[in-house]
Amino acid sequence: MSAKAAFLSSLLLGAAAIAPAPAHAADILLGASVQLTGPVANTGRYYKDAYEFAVDKINEKGGVKVGNEHRKLALRIYDNQSDVSLSVRQYTQLVTQDKVNLLLGPFASNFVLADSAISEKYKIPMVQGGGASDQIFSRGFKYIFGTLPAASDYFGSTIKMLSALKPKPENVALLYADDSFDVSVAKGTRPLLKEAGLKLALDERYTTNATNFNSLLSQIRNAHIDAVLVAGHETEILNFIRQAKSLSVSPKMYSFTVGVPSADFRAALGKDAEFAFGMTAWLPSASLKDEWFGNAEEFAKAYKAKFGYDPDYHAASGVADVEAIVKAIESAGTIEPQKVRDALAKVNFQSLYGTIAFGKNGQITLPQTVIQIQDGNVVAVYGQEGFIKQPKYPMPAWNSR
Amino acid sequence: MDLLIQVLINGVLLGGFYAIMALGLALVWGVLNIVNLAHGAFIMLGAYLSWYLYEYGGIDPFIGLPLNAVIMFAVGYAMQRGLLNLIVRAPMFNTLLITFGIEVVLTYLAQLVFSADFRTINPPYAGNNTTLGSVVIPDVRLFAFGAAIVLTLGMWVFLLRTKLGRAIRATAQNLVAARLYGVEPRHLYAMTFGIGIGLAGAAGALYGVTSQINPYIGASLTAKSFAISIIGGLENPLGVIVGGLALGIIESLALLYVGATFGDVATFGVLVLVLIVRPTGLLGRTA
Numbered sequence: 001m002s003a004k005a006a007f008l009s010s011l012l013l014g015a016a017a018i019a020p021a022p023a024h025a026a027d028i029l030l031g032a033s034v035q036l037t038g039p040v041a042n043t044g045r046y047y048k049d050a051y052e053f054a055v056d057k058i059n060e061k062g063g064v065k066v067g068n069e070h071r072k073l074a075l076r077i078y079d080n081q082s083d084v085s086l087s088v089r090q091y092t093q094l095v096t097q098d099k100v101n102l103l104l105g106p107f108a109s110n111f112v113l114a115d116s117a118i119s120e121k122y123k124i125p126m127v128q129g130g131g132a133s134d135q136i137f138s139r140g141f142k143y144i145f146g147t148l149p150a151a152s153d154y155f156g157s158t159i160k161m162l163s164a165l166k167p168k169p170e171n172v173a174l175l176y177a178d179d180s181f182d183v184s185v186a187k188g189t190r191p192l193l194k195e196a197g198l199k200l201a202l203d204e205r206y207t208t209n210a211t212n213f214n215s216l217l218s219q220i221r222n223a224h225i226d227a228v229l230v231a232g233h234e235t236e237i238l239n240f241i242r243q244a245k246s247l248s249v250s251p252k253m254y255s256f257t258v259g260v261p262s263a264d265f266r267a268a269l270g271k272d273a274e275f276a277f278g279m280t281a282w283l284p285s286a287s288l289k290d291e292w293f294g295n296a297e298e299f300a301k302a303y304k305a306k307f308g309y310d311p312d313y314h315a316a317s318g319v320a321d322v323e324a325i326v327k328a329i330e331s332a333g334t335i336e337p338q339k340v341r342d343a344l345a346k347v348n349f350q351s352l353y354g355t356i357a358f359g360k361n362g363q364i365t366l367p368q369t370v371i372q373i374q375d376g377n378v379v380a381v382y383g384q385e386g387f388i389k390q391p392k393y394p395m396p397a398w399n400s401r
Numbered sequence: 402m403d404l405l406i407q408v409l410i411n412g413v414l415l416g417g418f419y420a421i422m423a424l425g426l427a428l429v430w431g432v433l434n435i436v437n438l439a440h441g442a443f444i445m446l447g448a449y450l451s452w453y454l455y456e457y458g459g460i461d462p463f464i465g466l467p468l469n470a471v472i473m474f475a476v477g478y479a480m481q482r483g484l485l486n487l488i489v490r491a492p493m494f495n496t497l498l499i500t501f502g503i504e505v506v507l508t509y510l511a512q513l514v515f516s517a518d519f520r521t522i523n524p525p526y527a528g529n530n531t532t533l534g535s536v537v538i539p540d541v542r543l544f545a546f547g548a549a550i551v552l553t554l555g556m557w558v559f560l561l562r563t564k565l566g567r568a569i570r571a572t573a574q575n576l577v578a579a580r581l582y583g584v585e586p587r588h589l590y591a592m593t594f595g596i597g598i599g600l601a602g603a604a605g606a607l608y609g610v611t612s613q614i615n616p617y618i619g620a621s622l623t624a625k626s627f628a629i630s631i632i633g634g635l636e637n638p639l640g641v642i643v644g645g646l647a648l649g650i651i652e653s654l655a656l657l658y659v660g661a662t663f664g665d666v667a668t669f670g671v672l673v674l675v676l677i678v679r680p681t682g683l684l685g686r687t688a
Contacts, residue, residue, distance in 0.1 A: 037509060039617040041517040178662055206661035209621065211612055214411035215656035222404040238519055238613040245528030246539035246611070247411075268519040268613060272528065398528060 027074035028064060028335055030055070030325065031100030033090035033115070034130075035107055038082025039209070042234065042264070043314055044107040047130060048077055049307050050318030051104055057292050064326050067333045073322070076100060084114050091118040100124075101335045104321050107314070109133035109151070109181035116144040125341040127324050129317030133184040137361040143337075145324065145344055145358050147317045149281050149366040151181050152188020155229055157368045158255050158279060159192045161382040162227055165393055169226030169252055171201035175216060175240075176231040177208045185231035185257055201225060208233065213240045217249045226394075228254040234265050245272055245398050252394035253277055260371055261312040261378060274376070275395035279368040282313035282353055283380055290352035292323070299352045313353075320353035327356075403535045408657050409650065410536060416649025417546030418607060420553060420642045422622060423629035425600030428556070431635035432573040432593045433489060438500040440626055441619030442507040443598050447473050447605025448614040449511065452520050462522050462606045463544065469606050470599040477598025481591040489590055504619060511616035522609035545607045549642065552600065556638040569593050628672045634682020643683050647671065 032051060035044025055073045058064065063072040076098055080087035087106050094100045095118060103119050105112055105128020112131025119126035125143045132148035162169055172193055176186040186205070193200050201223050204216060217240075220228060228251050230237060237259045244250070253275075259265040260278025284300035293299035296316070303311040324347055329335055332343035348357040354366050370382035372391050381391040426440040437443075450469050454460040460468070480503075481489075488495045529540045560566040571579040572589050580586065608614070608622075625648075633644025648668060655667035675683065 037512055037517075039615075041512065042519065042615065045517060175661070204661045207664060210661070210664065211621075212415060212652065212656065212664060214415065215408050215653050216661055218404055218407045218411065219657065222407075234519060235613055235615065238521065242521065242528065242611065242613070243539075246530055246541065247537050248530055248532070264518040268521045270521075270523050272523065 026069075027072045028066075028102070028329065029074045029076060029098070029100045030102055030104050030322070031076045031091070031094035031098060032104035033078045033080045033087045033094070033106055035082045035111075036077075036079035038080075039235075040082040040108055043258075043262070044082065044130075046312070046314040047105075047107050047318045049303075050129075050311070050315040051075055051077065051322060053303060053306065053315075054292075054319040054322035058322065058326055061292055065330050066335060073326070080106065080111070084111055087111050088114050088118060091115045095119075095122045095124055102127075102325055102329075102337065102340060104128065104318075104325075105130050105146075107131075109136060109184070110179055112136050112144070112146070113180055116141055119143045123341070124337045125325075125328075125344055127321040127344065129314070129321045131181070132363075133180040134188070135180050135184060137363045141362065143341055144362050146363045147320045147324065147353065147356065148313075148364070149368060150188070150363060151184035153192075154185050154231070154257050154279060154368060155189045155255070156192055157370050157382060157384075158229065158277065159189070159196050159198065161370050161387075161391070162198060162253075163196045164382075164386065165253075165391070167252075167394075170199060171223060171225045171227075172198045173202035173204075173220055173223070173225040173228045173251075174200060174231075175202075175204050175206060175228065177210075177233060177236060178205050179208050182208075182231040182257070189229060189231075198227075206232075206236075208236075210236055211239050213243045214247065217244055217247050220251065221247070221249050226252040230254065231257045234259045234262065238265070238268060241269060241272055241276065248398050250395065250397045253391075254395075255279070255370075260373060262314075263310045263312070266373060266376070266378075271401070273373050274401070275373065275392050277370060277372045277381075277391070278378075280313045280371055280378075281366040281368055282316040283369060283371075283378075284311070284316075288352050288354060289350050290323075291349075293319075293352050296352040316353045320351050320356055323349075323351050323353075324356050404657070407536050408653050410538060412650035412653030413646060414539065414542035414546050414649070415653060416646035417549040418542065418604075418611070418645075419625065419629050419649050420549040420645030421545065421600065421607060422604040423626040423633070423645060424549075424553060424556065424638065424641050425597035425604070426623070426626040427630040427633065427635050427638070427641045428600070429594055429597035430630060432569055433485075433590055434493070434573075435485065435489065435496045435500065435594075436493070436627070437594075437597065438497060438623055439504040439507060439619075440597075440601055441621065441623030442504045442511075443473065443477070443601035443619075444605040444608060444622050445511060445614065445616065445619040446476075446507065447602030448522070448609035448618070449515055449520070449605075450602060451606035451609050452522050452614060455522050455524065461524060462610050466548075466603055466606055469602045473602025473605075474595040474599035476595075477601075478591045478595035480598070481594035482587065485594060486587050486590055504623070508616050508619055515616060517615060520609070520614040521612075522606070522614075524610070527610050539611075541607075541610050545611070548603070548607070549645070552603070553638045553642045560638065565589075565592065625668065628668050630682075631672055632675045632683060634679075634685030636681070637684050640682050640684035647683070 103126035107130035109131040129147040132151040176182040255277035286297040288296035328343035629644040633640030
């Protein structure tokens with residue numbers, strides 16, 4: 001694998017040196033390396049679409065006001081082929097060769113974890129909406145900002161809902177993949193379960209990209225688990241649900257950190273996606289006002305019209321990253337990275353994604369709304385104020401659907 | 402106890418699928434001495450082919466299995482005839498390099514053509530199962546297991562009893578002698594590779610019905626097929642069944658008793674053990 005990556009990356013870096021035309025001299029150049037190919041491309045591509053969509057819209061509305069002049073945004077995006085070491089090289093190139101002014105992030109915590117070392121080293125702020133692991137923000141870095149809420153709290157609202165459900169589930173299983181994000185989720189979830197008085201009857205870490213969940217599913221049935229919480233990746237969760245069906249494993253509920261809000265995940269599973277719980281920090285509601293897009297609902301419509309799929313929180317978070325940079329530049333009155341960094345630490349504005357304001361560690365705080373797939377639609381069922389819509393619980397056995 | 406029995410059954414059924422997956426790789430490796438690193442990519446293509454046949458042609462993935470295998474056979478035949486025959490007698494490194502290249506090209510072409518969207522082949526019966534007491538047997542896996550046995554035995558009979566099968570084995574054993582008896586190696590190599598790819602196509606269809614399809618599933622399937630081929634041995638198709646079953650069972654037990662991160666450790670641990678103890682595979686003749 002690494003030989004392949006090295007070979008391809010040398011090709012790519014070679015091509016990059018001659019490819020894109022330089023941005024207009026007065027443009028503010030934003031750089032990012034995202035996963036357009038490779039195993040993570042499925043989600044990585046959302047960020048490219050989101051960044052481009054936001055940049056086009058902001059330019060269309062007059063661009064960015066820097067001091068007394070209006071300047072346009074320009075983007076430089078590289079494909080890191082889902083390879084962390086290539087993405088680190090590309091960020092280094094973006095900063096040292098392409099001389100980008102500011103950085104946008106890649107998708108996924110393990111990428112952000114590595115790439116933020118570059119933004120820190122060169123003191124160029126990176127605003128990213130793809131990495132939520134608490135590890136990213138616990139190193140005292142000053143140049144990394146994140147618009148995904150903390151991984152450790154992903155299941156927070158779900159666990160509150162579990163306590164409010166009738167009958168209250170007794171035995172809970174926690175399954176998580178062995179990567180930075182999912183380990184952070186598991187770490188944060190255990191104390192929350194304890195507080196809620198729920199018994200953690202099965203606590204298992206599994207290999208990233210695992211395809212065989214038969215043994216875990218058999219254990220879930222054997223231990224009479226009521227609620228299954230899975231922190232993993234979409235490929236694993238697709239396999240998990242399909243194998244659960246084929247083994248007739250039907251707990252009272254299951255919830256997944258990813259997949260449920262994503263359109264192609266639901267399309268791949270069809271009817272079998274029904275009743276699955278998930279969470280999202282963002283729903284396209286008209287009450288989320290935005291300076292450029294009007295509101296989140298209008299944004300979602302325009303986005304779907306352009307790209308042909310519904311945006312989920314990844315896309316919204318990516319757009320919020322660009323907006324945060326613009327707001328920070330405008331309040332700093334300059335594009336000097338250190339000053340923009342200080343302005344980013346202070347931004348506080350309403351966006352289609354919610355209120356953007358970063359904590360001391362650089363990470364945003366947003367509540368997670370519990371969602372469930374009901375009749376093929378993503379439905380918000382539980383939020384800060386309690387139940388929004390009655391969840392379908394307990395979910396019916398596979399043979400009575 | 403129920404748990405153990407259930408997990409053993411899961412392992413056996415998984416092993417059946419593993420066997421189909423590895424059968425084509427082992428055949429090509431054993432006869433042509435080509436370790437086809439693109440094998441998993443062909444499984445991926447077979448899975449997409451079945452997906453299209455099902456979604457757009459309304460052809461059930463199981464009924465479409467022979468059609469899938471025939472189309473993939475043609476692809477394999479053409480690829481061997483037009484490309485791989487050029488390097489079939491070249492050093493091992495060249496064949497590794499070219500099949501690796503084919504893997505990269507197929508994977509990235511697949512992303513261009515099919516996009517990175519996840520797909521599943523999901524006919525209404527895909528999740529059906531049969532309950533025996535407290536044990537659940539997924540129907541599709543059972544069918545895949547049956548297909549593995551049938552295909553392997555069929556392959557065995559084909560290689561031992563038919564003229565073409567004998568010619569294939571003869572070419573593998575002694576090219577000069579085979580040519581003296583009128584065997585045309587270029588055609589024969591292409592037939593062999595075609596059969597291997599046809600089997601990969603069939604495996605892809607079964608994979609799509611039980612798992613999920615995206616352009617990047619190939620590499621790990623190649624790795625697993627490789628391990629199974631070595632564990633079972635290349636001389637005899639029955640070895641692949643043994644290798645597949647052994648791996649399915651060991652992996653499932655390791656996931657249960659050692660931990661859910663130990664599946665690959667078990668797979669490649671067994672591989673290393675077999676290489677040390679029986680380098681010709683479990684069913685291979687000892688030198």
